Amino acid sequence: MIRGFEAGIIIAVIAPLIGIFLVLRRYSLIADTLSHVSLAGVAIGLLLKVNPLITAVIAAVVSSIAIERLRISKRIFGESALSIFLSGSLALAIVLIGFAGGFGVDLFSYLFGSITTVKQIDVYIIAVLGILVIAAIIAFYKELVYVTIDEEAAKLSGVPTKFINILLIVLSAFTVALSIPIVGVLLISALVVIPVVSALQFKKSFLATIFYAEGFSLFSVIAGIISSFYLNIPAGGAIVLIALVIFVSILLSRRN
Numbered sequence: 001m002i003r004g005f006e007a008g009i010i011i012a013v014i015a016p017l018i019g020i021f022l023v024l025r026r027y028s029l030i031a032d033t034l035s036h037v038s039l040a041g042v043a044i045g046l047l048l049k050v051n052p053l054i055t056a057v058i059a060a061v062v063s064s065i066a067i068e069r070l071r072i073s074k075r076i077f078g079e080s081a082l083s084i085f086l087s088g089s090l091a092l093a094i095v096l097i098g099f100a101g102g103f104g105v106d107l108f109s110y111l112f113g114s115i116t117t118v119k120q121i122d123v124y125i126i127a128v129l130g131i132l133v134i135a136a137i138i139a140f141y142k143e144l145v146y147v148t149i150d151e152e153a154a155k156l157s158g159v160p161t162k163f164i165n166i167l168l169i170v171l172s173a174f175t176v177a178l179s180i181p182i183v184g185v186l187l188i189s190a191l192v193v194i195p196v197v198s199a200l201q202f203k204k205s206f207l208a209t210i211f212y213a214e215g216f217s218l219f220s221v222i223a224g225i226i227s228s229f230y231l232n233i234p235a236g237g238a239i240v241l242i243a244l245v246i247f248v249s250i251l252l253s254r255r256n
Contacts, residue, residue: 004115004182004225004235006123010130011179011191012221016199016213017137018175019192021168023200024148030067030169031189033082034176037063037089039185041177042110043096052110053122056180057129060173063089068169072162113184113236115225126178133171140167145206182221184236194243195220201250216246 022028041059045052063085070081109117137144146154147164155161172192179188199212224239231238 001115001225001229003118003120003123004229005222007118007126008115008182008221008225008235009218010126011175011182012217013214014130014133014175015179015188015191016195016210016217017134018168018172019196020199020206020210020213021144021148022172023193023196027172028189028193029079029082030064030172031176031192033067033086033089034060034064034173035180035185035188036086036093037173038177038180038188039110040089040093040096042180042185043093047096047099051119051121051125053125053177053181057125057174057177059089060177061170064169064173065166068166072165109184110180111184111186112234113180113182113187113228113239115182115228115235118181122181126181129174129178133174136167136171140164144168182225182235183239184234187236187240190240191217191220191243194240194247198243198247198250201254216243220246 019031022031038056038060041056042052044059045055048055067081067085108114143154143159143164144167146157146159147161147168151161154164175192176188179191183191195213195216196209198216199209202209202212204212220239220243223242225235227233227238227242228235
C-alpha cells in the first residue's frame, strides 16, 4: 500500500505536467500509442525475465523518437505514424505474450494497474525518472509553452523547436511507461488527458491550469488507490473513474 502510494503520488504529479502540452497541441492520441508500445515492452520484459518497467521505458522512448522523426520528415502524416505504431506494437505484444505463456496475473496487473504488485525497485525507477521529467519541464518551461502556443513563431524567434518537440515526446514516453504499474497500459492516457481537460474548463492562465490539473490528478490517484485497496478493485479503473466524475461534475457546474 505504501509503495503504491509513493509511486502513485509521483505519477499524479508528472502526468498533468506532460498532459497539458499534449492536450493543447492536440497530441492526446500519442499517450494512447505510447501505452500500447509500452505493453510490447512489458511483454519483452516478461519474456526475457527482466523488470518489465525497464523494458517498457526503453520501448516507449525509442518509439517516441522514431514517431517524431517520421513526423518531421513529412513522409507520412503524424496521425498515420501514430496509428502504425499503435497497431504494430499491439500486434507485437500479442505475439510476445503468446511466447511468454499467455495472459498471466503479472500481465493483468500491467494492463489495468495494481498497487499490490508495485515492487520497491519500481518505486526507485519511477522516482528517479519522475524527478528527471519534472526537472526537464522546469528547465525548458518557457520554450515548451512557446512551442505549444505557436510553433512557427517560436521557430522564427530562434527557439530550437525540433529539440523541444523531441524532448516533449520523450518526456511523454517516460510518463506513460512509468504510469503502467499504477494506472495500467489501457488507462494511462486517461490520467494524462482528463485532469487537464477538467482544468481547462475554468479558462485560467497556463500556470493556473497546471495547478488545477495537478489538484484533480492527485485527488483522483489518492482516492483511487484507497478505493482499490479497500474494495479490492483494479487501481487504474478506480483512478480513471474518479477523474471522470470530477470532469463531468465540473462540466455540469460550468454550464449553470
